[in-house]
Amino acid sequence: MTALLAGLAIIPAVAQTQTEKPTIFTTTDFRQDRALWTDPAYYRNNTPGQLRGMAINVEGRRTGQELSARPYGSQGTGRADAANLKSPYPYTNAWDHYQALLEEANGGTKHTPATLPDWSGHWGGGAQFGGGAPASAIAAMLTPKYRETYVQELKAATEGRIWSANSICLPGGYFDAVSAEEFVVTPGRVYAMGSGNGSFTARWIYTDGTPHSPKDKEFPKWHGESIGFWKGDELIVHTNQIHGWKGGLSEFSDQLETVERYRLVGDRLEGESTLYDPEVYVSPINARLRFQRDKETAYEDRMQFNTCTDTNGPSPNIYM
Known part of the structure; x- marks a missing residue:
């Protein structure tokens, strides 16, 4: 619109x-x-x-x-x-970065429903790439x-010529999905969801120890494929198989892989995302993740399932 x-x-x-x-x-x-x-x-x-x-x-x-x-x-x-967008870490690829963190965490913390951090509620904020x-x-x-x-x-x-995946009724992609509004945390999975005027995003982060799909079964996905582990109350995530997008002020290819870290600090969810894409970036990029939990969820902030075609016009009773 x-x-x-x-x-x-x-x-x-x-x-x-x-x-x-x-x-x-x-x-x-x-x-x-x-x-x-x-x-x-x-x-x-x-x-x-x-x-x-x-x-x-x-x-x-x-x-x-x-x-x-x-x-x-x-x-x-x-x-x-x-x-400072340049990654402070010595790694040249996301998998080595992730494996080093997993080793540092001695294989990760095995949580029960009683020991998991409370990420309930509605969150605002998200990724700050460049701030x-x-x-x-x-x-x-x-x-x-x-x-x-x-x-x-x-x-x-x-000049008003904005190209994005959403503008042609495709999913918003990985960077839209990172800016989630609600999280469901379970011992084996974390679900991250968000919604916008013309889209709905969902991520499944597998923390049960299962690996990525076999190499011969991998293919680019709009939100990628995510696995992770807990280091105490910190969630660490590796995402690969991300569908690249050339346009809309976000440049990344199918080679993009990321390592994300999330930790609850009061009513803030703080962390970082390190981006590895040798085709696009001259060196790995590091960006901050910051979410703020709302004290209450106003009705207009409630998530809802939207599609691009719902807000395309001209049609009667269609609104943004």
Whole structure:
């Protein structure tokens, strides 16, 4: 819907003098600006989310789809020191990382229903890939092929042309699923679920000691395949067989594998996700995971099963 609204917006020209370097807003051909793609000034210090918010070219409102809206070409608040995306770990692949943690945990903690941590309730938040860092910080972590595609998508997003799997009625994919709203924790499995305007996500994390599918039975899945173990009250997860997606401001291939860690701290669920994708990333990426448990679940925040076709129009009685 945001993209459709954006198509009705008139994107104003942003003036550029002959002595100024081009920006993503003033360039006539972004492909000629390769040397600037990792410069925060090229994006006027906007974060990826702020660039996406320019799609409908209005000032932000307090709620609804215009919550993150911004005028086209406006100055952003991204800070180069807001996030260090480079993984602090010495591993070159996710499986070695996961196995090292499993060995450190002596094979993992065997919980009973009485000893499992309480992750009940409704949660807000999720993955923070880049946080308040400008778009240049993410561009710098991408290989040349994917860096070009990323900048192309950023420019398109500012103009209301947003490509995502959801926009063509496909599942939102792995990164949507990581931002879960509810968790069901059992001794052998953890279920993580979330919902949005046009999608519903679900993950099955097997903590009963079973391995991944046999190699000859593996295939890319929208949310990947996840196994994990407990280290005390900390959940550690390895995910592979992730269906890649080239578009929508998230770049990753079928080679993506991740190691996630979750730990309950009061009413916060804190952790991290380390991403390994040698085709896309120049080195492994580390991102924070942070969820906050709601004191109560307002009726409008209750999860519901949605599909992309439910919110496609024009049709009577269809709403976002």
